[in-house]
Amino acid sequence: MPYAFTKQYGISHGHAVALTFGAFAAAHATAPAKCLQPGLPLEAHEAAMQTLANALGLDLPTSIADWFGSYCASLELDLGLIRHGVMEKSLAAIAQSVNPERLSNNPVAMTESDLLDILQASR
Numbered sequence: 001m002p003y004a005f006t007k008q009y010g011i012s013h014g015h016a017v018a019l020t021f022g023a024f025a026a027a028h029a030t031a032p033a034k035c036l037q038p039g040l041p042l043e044a045h046e047a048a049m050q051t052l053a054n055a056l057g058l059d060l061p062t063s064i065a066d067w068f069g070s071y072c073a074s075l076e077l078d079l080g081l082i083r084h085g086v087m088e089k090s091l092a093a094i095a096q097s098v099n100p101e102r103l104s105n106n107p108v109a110m111t112e113s114d115l116l117d118i119l120q121a122s123r
Contacts, residue, residue: 001016001020001094001095001097001098001115001118001119002016002017002019002020003016004094004097004098005019005081005084005086005094008090008094009084009085009086011084015077018068018072018077018079019079019080019081019084019086019122020081020118020119020122021068022064022065022066022068022069022079022121022122023065023117023118023119023121023122024118025061025064025065025068026062026064026065026121027108027110027114027117027118028045028049028061028107028108029049029060029061029062029064029065030062031045031107031108035108035109035114036107036108036109037104037106037107037108037109040107045107045108046061048107049061049064052064079122080122080123081119081122081123082123088123091116091119091120091123092116094115094119095112095113095115095116095119096112098110098112098115
């Protein structure tokens with residue numbers, strides 16, 4: 001999705017990644033076993049998420065999204081797709097434009113609907 005933000009809206013790539021990172025992290029922190037890539041045990045995914053939370057000084061992986069939002073606010077990095085010109089009516093097309101091959105190494109198997117949920121949470 002960040003590629004679409006950069007190409008269509010001129011948002012730098014790092015900032016474009018940050019725009020959806022919180023919602024993306026939240027989806028990963030709460031992903032059930034049925035949403036993980038085949039062969040990835042839930043315990044391994046949960047352990048990896050806990051390691052990330054611990055590295056950030058957090059107790060729970062579900063705190064990562066809030067931590068990230070606060071961190072970006074401390075940097076005065078504006079998050080919010082709409083404030084960057086990404087209109088609600090464009091979200092479905094952006095979700096649809098994602099190359100599924102690029103997501104195949106992601107621990108959570110993401111559907112177009114999942115991506116749309118992340119975009120809507122990042123408005």
